[in-house]
Amino acid sequence: MSSDSNTSDSPITAQALERTVPRYEGQLKHAEIISAEDGKYVDSRTVLRGDLAVRFSEAIGDLFTHQARALDQLAAGNNVCVTTATASGKTYVYALQIARNYLSDPGSTALLLYPTKALSRDQEQALTEFFAVLGLDLAVAVYDGDTPQDRRRHIRETADVIITNFSGVNAYLGHHTRWSSFFSSCATIAIDESHTYTGVHGMHVAWTIRRLRRILAHYGSDPQLVCTSATIGNPTEHAERLTGKPFTVVDEDGSPRGKREIVFWKPPLDEAVLEADATFEDFRNAQTNPVREAGSLLAHFGLHGLQSLVFTRSRKNAELGAKYATDAAGTHPRSGQLRAKPYHAGLGKETRRNTEYQFKNGQLDGLTSTNALELGIDIGSMDTTVLTGYPGTRQSFWQQVGRSGRGDSDALSVFIARADAIDQYILDHPEYVLKDGVEEAVIGLENNPVYAQHVLCAAHEQPLEDADREWFDGERLDRAVGMWSDAGKLTGDLSRSVRYMGSPRPQSEISMYATSNTQFDVRCPDGEIDMEPVDRERAYRDHHEGALFLHSGAQYEVIEFEEDRPNPYIAVREVQTNEYTETSSEKTIRDLESEATRDLGDGYQLSWGTGIIEIHYTHHQRKDIRTGETTTSLQPTGLPPLELNTHLVWIELPPSIETTILEEATNMDPASLSDGERMEVFGGGLHGAEHGMIKLTPLELRMDKSDLGGLSTPRHAVTDVPTWFIHDAVEGGLGFSKRIYDQFGTIAERTRERVASCECTGTNGCPACIMDSQCRNQNQYLHTEATVHVLETVLEQLG
Amino acid sequence: MYESNTLDPSTPTYVLSNLLELNVDTTTLSTTLLGYDAYSSQFAHDDVARTYCHISSQLPTGYRREWGGLEIIGGGVEAGYAGSPLVTLSCRTDGQVLTERLQPTSLGLQALTGVGRTRARQLRDAGFTSRERIATTDIATLAAVRGFGRLTAERVQQSAQAIANNEVVRTTEKPLPSGKPVYIDIETDGLSPTITWLIGVLDGSSADGEYLSFLQTDPDEPAGALEEFMHWYTTTASHRPLVAYNGWQFDFDVIQDHIIEYCPQYETDWTSIYRFDPYQWAVKDGNAILPGRTNKLEDVATALGYEPMAEEITGEMVARIYQQWMTNQSSATEPEWNTFEIYCEDDVRGLATVYEALKASSRIVSTDAPSRDTGASTTQGQLSDW
The missing domain is CATH 3.40.50.300 (P-loop containing nucleotide triphosphate hydrolases)
Structure with a gap:
């Protein structure tokens, strides 16, 4: 690192950053100085x-x-x-x-x-x-x-x-x-x-x-x-x-703390180009990509002799961030050589060790990393950290912020907000992350697929007996033993001893991060790719035949998808295009069985239970990275539907609510509205409430919003009334939907606040309130005002 | 479905199909037998169907369970598909079904060391269609086959000679352990064993050594057989090498675990014993090529001329019978201990035959041949042989 890191020009404080950053457009929304504190x-x-x-x-x-x-x-x-x-x-x-x-x-x-x-x-x-x-x-x-x-x-x-x-x-x-x-x-x-x-x-x-x-x-x-x-x-x-x-x-901390500054940064948004009915794509294009903004900051810091670590939310963005940083250094007033590299778990072990070493020894100005570097890996300390988006939990936020700081010198962290409901909520309310932690950490012990695998291992380790019900959740153990006995993996009964009969070492069948052990190897027949296996859900969504994806700085296309064999794999080839893949899917929910219900009166009912979610990734098409325009026709994925037997929470509303919502949201006589308009407003209100709640649940629970999925409809085939569903996105459940059931009022209230106070114009919402990048309906039919009215009505009923 | 009217009711009747399949639903914690209703309705008389053994190739080997009064047996799912083993079923008159797995790669030219699909094709293209032909051909001719060099040719020919002539071919001069060996074989309650209930020991030569068996019939006393054996070894055989076939993959580990668990007073005695595994030494470490269709002990010993005394049974079946005994000790489930002692004796005498052949084989075919590649083929060997 060069020697000028301590001059007054050094952008190591919020003030200096505001003054020195090229083409400053008022991005700095809030700066928090955390003063040193004495120990007890x-x-x-x-x-x-x-x-x-x-x-x-x-x-x-x-x-x-x-x-x-x-x-x-x-x-x-x-x-x-x-x-x-x-x-x-x-x-x-x-x-x-x-x-x-x-x-x-x-x-x-x-x-x-x-x-x-x-x-x-x-x-x-x-x-x-x-x-x-x-x-x-x-x-x-x-x-x-x-x-x-x-x-x-x-x-x-x-x-x-x-x-x-x-x-x-x-x-x-x-x-x-x-x-x-x-x-x-x-x-x-x-x-x-x-x-x-x-x-x-x-x-x-x-x-x-x-x-x-x-x-x-x-x-x-x-x-x-x-x-x-x-x-x-x-x-x-x-x-x-x-x-x-x-x-x-x-929990009462007696340790001393050093001084640091945390900057809350909003990438510039060109609102002038946005129409009232702007789509998700429009917003995406209007706002400077937060990863691009992070790349610019990394370059700015690096060219001032400050070493930085940028946290991104995906492997793809870790790859892109390093590239953006190098690009930005070329157009920076101090233009010069910048050495930045990506880091994530998808890279092979050797590549990662090498990068860690180079960073630690000052051979790199910056790393753009997924949260793979969040936990304690020793790459030394750096001057600044940059967070592209809220990492999902307050605890991760502090862990990422806490990586910056060399000895007793000043440390700076920049939080760049994405165009996303939670990030915008945090820009509005920085106190949310600055005050005490609120998220709850959830462990869904009720998930049967995971439980069953461990029962099998336990039997292998020591035959199971009556007394083992104490360890394995009482009578549930009898059901698991029954299932494995019918499957030929266990024999005997608990009153005497249940012994293991399966293939040797059932422990090796357990994948500690997945509920099933179906994993796809990634191969590149005419080249090389160093990539960890991907699990089934992700393979269906992101790696079907024809899908494009980025890995380790290169773009690949999936040319073969082989599941029906002992070791499933996808085969890929390296390509160079300016496109990305958008996959459309259909979702249905059936076989609902409620295990807990709260009758809220007047036809409102909140339930939690199990059901089957069928997700069918049907088609995909390619779009231009810059314009978002479609470049290929819709292609079938050739994949069968995925079925998820899992837990879900749902709320049923009285059909009469439709008229009320239509009146309140449009100030028009509902009878004068066409079917399409009714769908757009009322359907949009339900859809918005579903999206909003999924997006804001991570404020209450320690999770990622991709741990949840949802569905909303003015008339559901099973409930026969207006309904929205929020489900755990993993076979057998994760425990999150149960918590949403328990804390429905709090989450609905936070969602209502966020949507009502969002600054977006028009009624389609924006990524900062109810638009969601993971929506499989291309965010079609969202209506902010109807969403607020739907949530208000439900909250009133909850009392 | 065709049902014969002329079946002999005094012996078991087997029905083999691919109609029954397991569906294990870990989300609802229930297992169902798919196809059962359609299958069972095909039988004209329920009570007759109940006397049959119903084997489905869609069920895993070793599977045996009663469903709705029918005895359902696994015949080997995916048998022979995409490189998985072929399964042979022996349906015995006592109602037991023996399953044996056979790797497709252990047949024909691919049975030879160092020969996979590619080299098998190259050999056939060059006119070598049988192992016998390869065993007897001039080495220079063999070395001229496309894709072959002299070293490969030598190695392939050694392997062909071992199989064709039913003899051990030594490839290195590494000596066997000195000292008079003690041969052992153990019987347990499965591949993840909780008890070593039979230790068969041969003290002396294959032909006239003394056979001793340390048997524990009471499953609640898991230390019994081990303690007796360790007492015998430490008092009368101490310092002699203990030899077990595939011992480093099974017997030695199991005994060690069970000694620590049930009679830790023998742990030091056990760990100081010199243990030797001829399979590991010959096949995995590449010191010799063994004859026989596979490297399984029975196949190798038979190829070397050993004649078993008992009808063939498998370790898997022995374990299953002991498991039934453990679960429910009654006169109906009590194993015929003597049968298993003879089975175990066959194994240790066969083992002695192999060891003696290794010892006797001083003919080093190629002194400059490198130790044989134990890469991919070895892994397959482990899976297929056990």
């Missing part, structure tokens, strides 16, 4: 035993108040979840607990679980040094897929502390006898970054923890649990659902 301390002698307290205070100093409180709770025998800020010394909580246990019983062991392998390696070194400083002879070792075979036995038999991840635990439980000595002495389990275990992955981890605890109990161990987590809305509930044990939460 406790003398370690009041918490730790004498010798340990002395060594700790000599080596490190005093304890922060939250560390002291957590250690006291552990001493009292409780399980503890610590939810203080990033870099507030949460690791010391379990490290000191392990040290205490070791001093009272040198034979005790501890298992530490980290979400990524990279984090495991960092922590192995940090903990080893920490214990050495305390003068304790504790052997800490990482044990995961990268551990050489000839080291493994030695580690299992000699390590005091083993660091691994949940994919590893899932596999190692398959031959737990090799772990018998480690397991039988296990006194502590620490689960780091436990808030990351939500959604499908969270369900797998939750059941893996139950399997682990069951085997530990078999060896006579019942270890204490420590979770460290970012701030979430429901830390106690989350930790308890994740592990099946009661928890005490420690």
Whole structure:
């Protein structure tokens, strides 16, 4: 990095950025200065035993108040979840607990679980040094897929502390006898970054923890649990659902903080070109693409000698961002060479390691990355971070912001809003992300496909008996055993013992991030492509025959889609076009079975239950990247419909509401409106309410809006009345629709607020309120005023 | 459906079809047998159909369950399709069905080491249509086949000779372990075993060694057979190499796990034993080429002249019978222990035959031949042979 990074021109503060950025058009909407804060301390002698307290205070100093409180709770025998800020010394909580246990019983062991392998390696070194400083002879070792075979036995038999991840635990439980000595002495389990275990992955981890605890109990161990987590809305509930044990939460942060600025940035929008009936495409073209804006900022920072990390929301945008940055450097007044690279999990391991190394060593001015770099991978610290869009949760937002800052020098983070309801809500209400966390982390333990896989593994690890209902949700275990027995995978009954009969190592069948194990390999017969396999839903949506996609800076076309074989694959070839693919689909919902219903009176009814969602990706066409104009005729995808048996929430409205809404939204006599106009307004109101609620649910729940799907109609074939549905987008459910059912009023109210206060003109809405890029109807029939009236009516009825 | 009126009611009747298929719905936690209603309605008399064994090729091998009073058996889904193994079914008079999997690649020229589809075609194009022909041809002629060099030709010919002459062909001079071996074979309750209930031991030569069997008939005492065996080994056979065929893939691991689990006092004794796996040594490490249609112990031993005493059964079937016994111990489910002891004895005597042949084979065909490639073909070997 060059030497001028500390001159007054350096755009490291909001003010300097506003002054120096080329062609400034008033993008800066809000700047928040977070001042430094002093720490709150406790003398370690009041918490730790004498010798340990002395060594700790000599080596490190005093304890922060939250560390002291957590250690006291552990001493009292409780399980503890610590939810203080990033870099507030949460690791010391379990490290000191392990040290205490070791001093009272040198034979005790501890298992530490980290979400990524990279984090495991960092922590192995940090903990080893920490214990050495305390003068304790504790052997800490990482044990995961990268551990050489000839080291493994030695580690299992000699390590005091083993660091691994949940994919590893899932596999190692398959031959737990090799772990018998480690397991039988296990006194502590620490689960780091436990808030990351939500959604499908969270369900797998939750059941893996139950399997682990069951085997530990078999060896006579019942270890204490420590979770460290970012701030979430429901830390106690989350930790308890994740592990099946009661928890005490420690959330009052005693650590000091450094100074940083956070800038809220709105890419310029050329409103003049927008008609009142502008489409989603029009908005997209009118607003400077936020990724392009991020590229310009990265170039601006880089040419001022500041190193940046840009977070994007997709692999494609990570690729594009690096390209935009290089382009922008060419037209920047300081024009010069800029070294920027993309980073995401779709790149091969070697490419990623190489990029990490170059960034860390200052050979790159910037990286444009997906959230793959969010969790702890050590690429050193950088001067600035740029967020292209709200990362979906407040916790991710802070984690991404928190990556910037070198030592005690100033740090800057820029949040660039996308033309999207949540991002616009945050521009209007920056206090939303600046105040305390609100999202709840959801683990859908009710998902059967995931549950059933873990029951099978548990039977393999140790025959199942009556007492195992305690671990596996009571009577539900009988149903799972019945199913697997009929399938020839289990034999026997719970009153005696249920044994596993399937193929060896059922653990290897589990994919910790998916509900099914159908994955498509990606091949490039006449070239090379380094891309991870894609799951079935995504393959159907984005990788059908004829689809175009970007990967690692190159564009590819899918030329073959092979599913009907043991190892499904797609074959691709590299192409160069100025087009992208738009895929249209049809969705139907049937076989509804409600499991909970709230009759709201007057014909309004809110329900939650199961149903079958059929999604058929029928056709695709290509469009020009710049103009959005269609360049090919509609082509069939050749794919059969996908069926999803999942959970959903739906609200049924009285048919009479149509007249009321039409009057209120149009100020006209409904009788004078044509069928088409009625559909446009009333259908548009229902559709808008469905879209809006899906888009704003992530304000309440820790999730991505693509975890949900929806459907709305003035008269649904099953309910026979105006209805809108919101469903979990994963086979067997994720637990989100149930939460929406529980919090329907809050989410509907936030949605109403957002749509009513949106500045967009006309009634079609805009991406900042009810237009949605994932809409399969090309955002057809959306009506903002009708949406507000529909939501108001429902809210009134909810009381 | 055609039903004969002349079936012998004293022996089991098998009905083989592709009409029954499983649908495992993990979302609703239920399994259904697709096609059952249409299938069962085809039988004129329910009570007669109930005495039949109903095999469907759409069900996985090893599957056996009662549905609506009918005994339904798996005949091997996807058998022989797209590189998956072919399945042979032996329907026995005692109602047991034995299934054996056979890789299509273990037939014809592809059975030869180093020969896949491409080289098989090149050989056929050059007029080599049989393994015998390859075994006896002049090496220079073979080396002239398109795509072949001298090393490939030597390797392919060694393999052809092993099969054609039913003999072991050594490819390296690596010595076998010294010391008088103890041959073992174990029986468990499946591929993910929870008990080692029979350990067959041969002390001495294939022809006249003493056979010992350590049997545990009580499933609730999983340490029994292991403790007896370890006691015998440590007191009378200590320091002798323990030999098991495919031991590193199964027997040794299983014994180790079960010793740690059930009789940890023997763990150190166990881990200090010198263990040797002739399959690993010959096939995977490339020290010798074994004869036989496949590298399965039965095939190799038979090719080397061993004559089994008992009717052929499979480990899978033995495990299934023990599982039934574990689930419900009654006189009806009690296994014929003696049958299994003889089966196990056949295995250890066959194993001794193979080991003795390896030991006796000093003929190194090509001293400069590199250790055989154990890449892709080895992986297939594991899957197909076990």
